Amino acid sequence: MPKETFFNLPPEKRAKIEEAAIREFVEYSFDNASVNRIVKGSGIPKGSFYQYFEDKKDLYKHIMSLIIAKKMEYLTPVMKNPFDHDFFVIVREMYETGLNFARDNPDFVVIGNRLRSDPSHALFKEIIEDNIDKSNQVFEQLLILGIERGEIRPDIDLGLTAHLISALNVEISEYYQKHIAKKDDYFYDDGVLVTIGKFLDLLRFGIGKA
């Protein structure tokens, strides 16, 4: 947690520091990010930085909390009560939410993905690991319900399938950014929905000929 002095700052100054930090963390990993560059980029003296934050990690965690808060804004009513709806409706909405968030906050995605993809980093355990586990558990519960309702094949491996659906959530963003997002803005939203539909079809029916 940043120190009290940071939160006492005028909002514009606080924003300037956060923006400089985000720029830095987009460009560099936590280890390679430089406090010197961040203070230069935000126009504050080095000493002030350490009046606001315990250390570099303190700032990093603060930025991560901003990212998480922003992601929360995208949660739809359906996702807040996932157990009340059809399995594929939930998954569709989760994927859609993820893509919308990625479209609106590409910088945040870069920062988040960099950490999420290095499980050997000390900060991974500290910040990400629990969230991934919880996400998998939610999917497992959803799968169980889906099986009870007859939406899902009952002979699947729950843990493995939950893992896979989580992984696809990430994969779909990457595929989208790499192959589709560059095209004409006019078709953007269509593109999102079509891509998600294709992903869901694969998930539901597989690729084997019936």
Place this chain on the structure above:
Amino acid sequence: MPKETFFNLPPEKRAKIEEAAIREFVEYSFDNASVNRIVKGSGIPKGSFYQYFEDKKDLYKHIMSLIIAKKMEYLTPVMKNPFDHDFFVIVREMYETGLNFARDNPDFVVIGNRLRSDPSHALFKEIIEDNIDKSNQVFEQLLILGIERGEIRPDIDLGLTAHLISALNVEISEYYQKHIAKKDDYFYDDGVLVTIGKFLDLLRFGIGKA
């Protein structure tokens, strides 16, 4: 490429340097790996290091080439002529190969995955990108053949599906390392085959109730 002097070294000395480098790159990313620690770890003077390698990157690429060479050893006859076989046979063998490699060379997997998962790193483009693209292209060709043979649904999105199958190749290793590899060695090989079977079922049939 390392310099000639490196290849003139007695093999044990060369091996010692390579082992120290692998240890370092397992623990640290390229940027955070320290030449100082590597020379200390391999018992050679700093100056000698720069007699053997242009710079840190030169060493890193050399280690990557060792990893790639090791992976090549696992290629089966089927994989060398993939277009002669049933689609799911190929994919099964690719997944199996990947898991066997991961089981025997966990250090290499750590090093490889760290680079593979950071597309924003300059070395990613230099070392990994082409391989990923080629792998996707092979899968696309395989899918086309599979459709012609009637093994695969003809209405899938080729690019997206190829991307997904590649991604699963990585995902299966991670799932395996995280959930299964720790169990009793006696069941290990069984575990590999069972896990792959489940993955393939999901790929083939999806999770939706028919």
Place this chain on the structure above:
DNA sequence: AAGTCATGTGACTTCTTGGTCATATTATAC
């Protein structure tokens, strides 16, 4: 006006980094 306390400030310290280079050692050629 004087005193107190939170905040602002940047020079400074200590540490580590990747890479160099003058010199020492060894092997090879004649």
Place this chain on the structure above:
DNA sequence: GTATAATATGACCAAGAAGTCACATGACTT
């Protein structure tokens, strides 16, 4: 034995890092 070329060596360098600290400034109390 002597000359030449290849290799070995570690002190050294400049750059940059994170974090500290003595002091300056300004706002608020009394």
